Amino acid sequence: MAARAAVVGARSLEPLDFGSTADIIKLIPKDLFAELCERIIQHLHCQIPGVNTVELCQRFQTAGVEMNVADLAKIINVVSFLFGTAAKNNLSAEELSTGLGNALSMLPKHAVQVIRHIWNEQGKSIIMSEDARNMATVGQIIDIQWKLGMAVSSDSCRSLKYPYVTMMLKVAEPSGQIMSKSFEMTxxxxxxxxxHFKEMAAVLETV
Structure with missing residues (x-):
């Protein structure tokens, strides 16, 4: 089983850019990295919809860690990959180190200790059923807000004066990050x- 995990890891490491991400992780104190790992575990266990990168980045910055949302997103992707692979292959903490040894060897020592400890304590509680795996391949909408506005002018027209609606969605991405997206509609x-939403609601009521 450990050998199979090693193959999965080898095929998936390159897009995650473990090398540069490891350099970023070195900047994070052990307690803050443990907090990040805890949140990722909670997401994999479906206890929270995702990890709010903006909120957590602000927490890191307040603690004196030089961090931006893009770098934090890379770390979340890497740790989610490690925990997700371990969950799908039912790996113990020891098997995690053996099967994904190449990946873990790139990370700083304190990060490896945290990952092994948290997986040893909480890894067994994560059950990756087929439904959970399927759901993990698409984003989930966790909040929708909207506001009404009035377009008054544009480059090609001095006076438009037509109403429009701005939709603001908060989406939990498959990687575990919570992202905000917005778009406008007439x-x-x-x-x-x-x-369409009313039609979906009507169908769901019959299920």
Missing amino acids: IPQFQDFFR
């Missing part, structure tokens, strides 16, 4: 959007 587009 009133007819919003009405059509709302109609």
